[in-house]
Amino acid sequence: MSTSMNRRNWLKSGAMLAGGLSIAPALKWNTAQAANEIAARLYELPATQVGKQVLARPEMKARLLANENPFGPCKKAREALIGEIDTSFRYGFQNKKEFAKLLSDKYKLNAPGEADWGPSPDSQVMLGAGSTELLLAAALLYGQKGGKILSADPTYMSLIRSAQNVGADWDTVPLTKDYVHDLDALADAVSDEHSMVYICNPNNPTGTVVDPDKMRSFCKEVSKKKPIFIDEAYIDYTSDPDKHSMADLVADGYNVIVTRTFSKLHAFAGLRIGYCLAQPEVITAMGKYANGAGDIASTSMAAAIASFQDAEYYKYAREMNEKSKQFLYKTLEDAGYEYVPSHTNFVLFPVKMDSERFVQEMMKRGVGVRNWSFANQEWCRVSVGTMQDMEYFADAFNQLS
Numbered sequence: 001m002s003t004s005m006n007r008r009n010w011l012k013s014g015a016m017l018a019g020g021l022s023i024a025p026a027l028k029w030n031t032a033q034a035a036n037e038i039a040a041r042l043y044e045l046p047a048t049q050v051g052k053q054v055l056a057r058p059e060m061k062a063r064l065l066a067n068e069n070p071f072g073p074c075k076k077a078r079e080a081l082i083g084e085i086d087t088s089f090r091y092g093f094q095n096k097k098e099f100a101k102l103l104s105d106k107y108k109l110n111a112p113g114e115a116d117w118g119p120s121p122d123s124q125v126m127l128g129a130g131s132t133e134l135l136l137a138a139a140l141l142y143g144q145k146g147g148k149i150l151s152a153d154p155t156y157m158s159l160i161r162s163a164q165n166v167g168a169d170w171d172t173v174p175l176t177k178d179y180v181h182d183l184d185a186l187a188d189a190v191s192d193e194h195s196m197v198y199i200c201n202p203n204n205p206t207g208t209v210v211d212p213d214k215m216r217s218f219c220k221e222v223s224k225k226k227p228i229f230i231d232e233a234y235i236d237y238t239s240d241p242d243k244h245s246m247a248d249l250v251a252d253g254y255n256v257i258v259t260r261t262f263s264k265l266h267a268f269a270g271l272r273i274g275y276c277l278a279q280p281e282v283i284t285a286m287g288k289y290a291n292g293a294g295d296i297a298s299t300s301m302a303a304a305i306a307s308f309q310d311a312e313y314y315k316y317a318r319e320m321n322e323k324s325k326q327f328l329y330k331t332l333e334d335a336g337y338e339y340v341p342s343h344t345n346f347v348l349f350p351v352k353m354d355s356e357r358f359v360q361e362m363m364k365r366g367v368g369v370r371n372w373s374f375a376n377q378e379w380c381r382v383s384v385g386t387m388q389d390m391e392y393f394a395d396a397f398n399q400l401s
């Protein structure tokens with residue numbers, strides 16, 4: 001698949017990421033027990049309760065198919081959730097205002113104001129029950145009435161599929177040979193026919209991220225022609241999230257729509273919190289297709305307010321992910337496999353058998369992973385879990401490789 005040159009580049013960027021996170025070279029915490037002990041100390045919970053899997057299938061020992069954060073919500077978020085129960089008979093307007101204010105202060109944007117339901121006319125922030133609600137709102141807004149979405153392929157398909165369901169067409173541009181968004185080709189491909197450009201950065205399923213300076217120039221130029229939707233679900237795992245994020249372009253007046261989710265680094269997949277930053281007219285138009293926080297549980301918003309301000313957990317979750325990821329890389333390398341260096345909490349690697357069979361064989365061994373086929377290659381995408389998850393993965397994988 002890749003040339004050795006590509007691979008050298010991959011390894012270089014992987015090493016830079018690791019350097020940015022100051023990872024102990026010898027994988028200091030390379031056992032499941034150590035990982036659980038740190039987590040137990042942080043949360044003051046018995047070690048056995050930390051990272052406990054809630055399994056859809058009881059036979060699944062390691063659930064590595066949905067890019068969840070197995071270390072769970074931070075302690076302050078758990079306390080806030082419990083604390084909110086007593087007042088949860090009320091609609092969550094107050095939490096919505098508080099949370100939206102935190103976000104608008106961070107990104108220097110207009111808050112939703114005093115309106116209880118939906119955004120106010122000058123708002124640049126919209127909340128969602130996970131970012132899926134916001135992806136759906138954008139799909140409905142830009143996908144109907146002859147809409148045509150331009151994006152890379154492969155990429156995350158939620159918005160594109162929803163747009164197709166309401167009649168939109170989809171134009172694609174292949175990734176580069178290093179499986180990164182080809183920004184030059186995307187810029188060349190944008191035409192009057194398109195209603196929107198969708199860019200998932202870092203990209204799912206490849207885990208690659210675009211150069212932030214190139215991305216910023218691309219967005220500034222192309223957004224003059226068409227709105228650019230940037231799905232930043234995994235941005236918190238990049239070496240420098242503030243630099244990689246395009247959120248600042250919203251404050252600068254560009255027609256970009258940035259979505260972020262708490263489902264990944266904040267470990268809120270089941271709590272459902274996401275948000276969108278965009279120009280007021282876009283937020284107003286998207287607001288016709290989403291509830292703008294009306295759908296979000298007040299408990300979840302209270303927990304999000306706590307998690308958003310917990311810098312210690314943010315650092316901890318990034319470090320734990322990086323440690324498990326380095327173990328996963330080593331497992332693959334030791335078995336003679338290549339992988340796409342990842343800026344996320346999942347890793348994509350080429351498999352040497354039919355990828356569907358690979359997934360089934362892994363599942364028989366209690367490990368859930370996902371498969372893809374593209375660029376004439378069969379691939380597995382494995383989420384980064386706890387060290388124990390990674391050990392289960394290594395065990396099953398080594399039986400097949």
Ligand SMILES: Cc1ncc(COP(=O)(O)O)c(C=O)c1O
Nearest residue numbers: 130131132156204233261263274
């Ligand atoms: C790229 C990307 N965007 C958005 C989502 C949706 O996440 P949520 O609705 O939980 O915020 C996911 C989920 O895996 C994702 O991978």
